[in-house]
Amino acid sequence: MSRGQTMDPTGIFQRLKGQLIVSVQPVSDGPMDNDVIVVAMARAAVAGGAAGLRIESARRIGLVRRALPGVPLIGIVKRDLSGSPVRITPLPEDVADLIEAGADIVAIDGTDRIRPHAFVDLARIVSDAGRMVMADIASAGEGRASIDAGATIVGSTLSGYIRGPVPVEPDYTLLEELRDEACFLIAEGRYQSPEQCRGALQRGADCVTVGSALTRLEVATHRFSELMRAPSGGTDHG
Numbered sequence: 001m002s003r004g005q006t007m008d009p010t011g012i013f014q015r016l017k018g019q020l021i022v023s024v025q026p027v028s029d030g031p032m033d034n035d036v037i038v039v040a041m042a043r044a045a046v047a048g049g050a051a052g053l054r055i056e057s058a059r060r061i062g063l064v065r066r067a068l069p070g071v072p073l074i075g076i077v078k079r080d081l082s083g084s085p086v087r088i089t090p091l092p093e094d095v096a097d098l099i100e101a102g103a104d105i106v107a108i109d110g111t112d113r114i115r116p117h118a119f120v121d122l123a124r125i126v127s128d129a130g131r132m133v134m135a136d137i138a139s140a141g142e143g144r145a146s147i148d149a150g151a152t153i154v155g156s157t158l159s160g161y162i163r164g165p166v167p168v169e170p171d172y173t174l175l176e177e178l179r180d181e182a183c184f185l186i187a188e189g190r191y192q193s194p195e196q197c198r199g200a201l202q203r204g205a206d207c208v209t210v211g212s213a214l215t216r217l218e219v220a221t222h223r224f225s226e227l228m229r230a231p232s233g234g235t236d237h238g
């Protein structure tokens, strides 16, 4: 499949339904933040059963698209803007670059925050190119507004990251609030175990995206090392 061709929406939903998407976003500027490693992790994730991948940057979408031509790809661009807290695919050129690189799905921040370009305008660029719009949201209201503005896929991606301390658990309640809306619902954010992923499907998610627990080795390692260093570490089982 060339970079200009992507899969039809029905086919993508059929392939992702009930499945795992792996987000391959290494820790920024860490030792694994490298194009070759991203492509290798993408291949390894698919070999392990991932039905789709979430990749940051148009360059890496292009590389993964060439390496894995038939795998559904969600593309994002993360950038830090002055004057707006919105980070995920905030600009029209980000959307255009991801489309050009071969993303099947373009994920865009769908939160109700100050932003340089309206969600509806970014979403239109995606759908005019025949690709699918995913809204990364933090509340049910934002999910519904994003659907009205052109999203066919909604992800719980940003729940817990907008204000206050980041919770430990995933946001299952948000899935239950959105499960009957007219969208393909992706559970995303803080899923650390297969059991939690199954819990998300039971609460109405169509599929689940896992990132840090699988592809940020620093984060995954830290979970082990911290627990072992805790005062009671190592004593429970002799």
Ligand SMILES: CC(=O)N[C@H](C=O)[C@@H](O)[C@H](O)[C@H](O)COP(=O)(O)O
Binding pocket: 023, 025, 076, 157, 158, 161, 188, 189, 190, 191, 209, 210, 211, 212, 213
């Ligand atoms: C909040 C935010 O910016 N989330 C980002 C969105 O792409 C990524 O940093 C996350 O890794 C991704 O959503 C997967 O989540 P988790 O790594 O928790 O499995």
